[in-house]
Amino acid sequence: MQESVRDAPKGHGVTSQTVQSGSLQEAVRAVLPEVVALRHHLHQHPELSGQEERTAAHVAERLRALKLDLVREGVGGFGIVAELQGGAGAGPVFALRADMDALPISEENDVPYRSCVPGVMHACGHDGHTAILYGVAAVLARLREQIPGTIRFLFQPAEENVTGAARMCAEGAMDGVGAIVALHGWPGLPVGQIGVRSGPMMASSDTFDLVVHGRGAHAAMPHVSVDPIVAGAQVVLALQTLVSREVPATEAAVVTVSQFHAGTTHNIIPETARIQGTVRCLSASLRAALPERIERVVAGVCGAMRARYTLNYHFGTGVTVNDPEVTTRLVEVGQEVLGASNVVVLDTPSMGAEDFSVYLEHAPGAMFRLGVGTDRPPLHTPWYDFGDEPLPIGIELLVRVALRSLNAAVAG
Numbered sequence: 001m002q003e004s005v006r007d008a009p010k011g012h013g014v015t016s017q018t019v020q021s022g023s024l025q026e027a028v029r030a031v032l033p034e035v036v037a038l039r040h041h042l043h044q045h046p047e048l049s050g051q052e053e054r055t056a057a058h059v060a061e062r063l064r065a066l067k068l069d070l071v072r073e074g075v076g077g078f079g080i081v082a083e084l085q086g087g088a089g090a091g092p093v094f095a096l097r098a099d100m101d102a103l104p105i106s107e108e109n110d111v112p113y114r115s116c117v118p119g120v121m122h123a124c125g126h127d128g129h130t131a132i133l134y135g136v137a138a139v140l141a142r143l144r145e146q147i148p149g150t151i152r153f154l155f156q157p158a159e160e161n162v163t164g165a166a167r168m169c170a171e172g173a174m175d176g177v178g179a180i181v182a183l184h185g186w187p188g189l190p191v192g193q194i195g196v197r198s199g200p201m202m203a204s205s206d207t208f209d210l211v212v213h214g215r216g217a218h219a220a221m222p223h224v225s226v227d228p229i230v231a232g233a234q235v236v237l238a239l240q241t242l243v244s245r246e247v248p249a250t251e252a253a254v255v256t257v258s259q260f261h262a263g264t265t266h267n268i269i270p271e272t273a274r275i276q277g278t279v280r281c282l283s284a285s286l287r288a289a290l291p292e293r294i295e296r297v298v299a300g301v302c303g304a305m306r307a308r309y310t311l312n313y314h315f316g317t318g319v320t321v322n323d324p325e326v327t328t329r330l331v332e333v334g335q336e337v338l339g340a341s342n343v344v345v346l347d348t349p350s351m352g353a354e355d356f357s358v359y360l361e362h363a364p365g366a367m368f369r370l371g372v373g374t375d376r377p378p379l380h381t382p383w384y385d386f387g388d389e390p391l392p393i394g395i396e397l398l399v400r401v402a403l404r405s406l407n408a409a410v411a412g
């Protein structure tokens with residue numbers, strides 16, 4: 001099935017006004033062995049968010065060998081900003097982004113390139129994203145004379161803790177960029193398919209840390225205590241009404257309490273209960289309103305229970321909102337490369353989050369899902385592996401969308 005999907009009609013000669021499909025596919029074929037080897041190397045040597053030192057050094061070394069116009073390391077931590085100036089006249093800057101970090105999970109896959117770092121693995125497929133973006137740079141370097149403008153490659157650290165994009169942008173990664181595109185490998189989609197939508201694509205992600213302060217006592221004498229467990233339990237239940245009773249049924253939001261820690265043994269009522277959770281929204285206005293509502297519930301319930309509280313609310317990353325124009329271009333390119341039936345226009349966004357949203361505060365752009373196979377285990381599990389099959393598809397799509405965007409901007 002995956003083969004037949006891959007064999008879907010190709011859009012020969014329709015990629016742009018200047019680059020011919022044949023030369024592009026030839027270039028993809030030529031760089032593919034190196035891209036596969038790079039993915040395997042990255043998969044074997046995963047590094048956690050904020051610690052991507054060797055990964056970045058390895059990628060930067062390879063980028064330098066491509067003789068790009070710029071390879072700047074150490075941007076926002078271990079980020080890399082690379083640039084290729086086209087030879088077909090001046091034009092805008094089009095950016096492509098890949099993330100490089102891995103997760104604290106022990107790999108269970110039995111593959112030759114299995115992680116050799118205990119407890120760390122590429123369980124979100126960022127090895128695939130990075131290898132694809134390197135492949136795009138390698139292909140475009142070969143097609144340099146046909147590029148009207150500049151392509152900027154952003155290799156981002158620390159996506160999983162949603163800090164890398166903001167740090168890179170603070171150090172100028174998006175200065176002068178006209179539009180940006182990124183992909184994420186998606187195990188729910190067959191190889192040879194992509195999924196995308198205009199508008200909200202991924203949710204915002206914020207967190208809260210709550211400490212309910214009570215008064216400890218012997219567990220046999222609760223009347224002399226202020227029981228933080230009972231107060232905290234009621235806070236957890238009351239928080240459930242924020243979405244069910246205060247958010248319109250047609251609008252999506254999530255308030256999840258994901259941690260509740262209190263107490264040490266059977267016969268002690270503790271002093272405190274610690275509660276943590278995550279808040280996800282699809283609109284900026286709701287996102288802005290929820291912290292106050294959460295505090296209102298916490299304050300009200302704790303007050304009624306004679307408890308005090310400390311609440312820290314942390315804004316993580318915003319809603320990833322795909323730009324309609326960039327999305328349309330992606331859909332067109334996807335239909336040409338993969339066939340119309342292999343571009344899935346998603347009905348609904350994901351309540352997962354991505355710090356790709358930060359780039360979209362600087363320029364219009366879009367993120368799409370790249371099918372890695374329906375037989376793949378879910379993301380963030382010990383069995384996930386991006387695979388090699390999606391690599392050439394990802395490269396071709398990104399190359400074409402970059403060229404098409406620059407050509408459209410120059411023509412416009």
Ligand SMILES: [Zn+2]
Pocket residue numbers: 124160379380
């Ligand atoms: Zn992830």
Ligand SMILES: [Zn+2]
Pocket residue numbers: 124125126159184
């Ligand atoms: Zn990811």
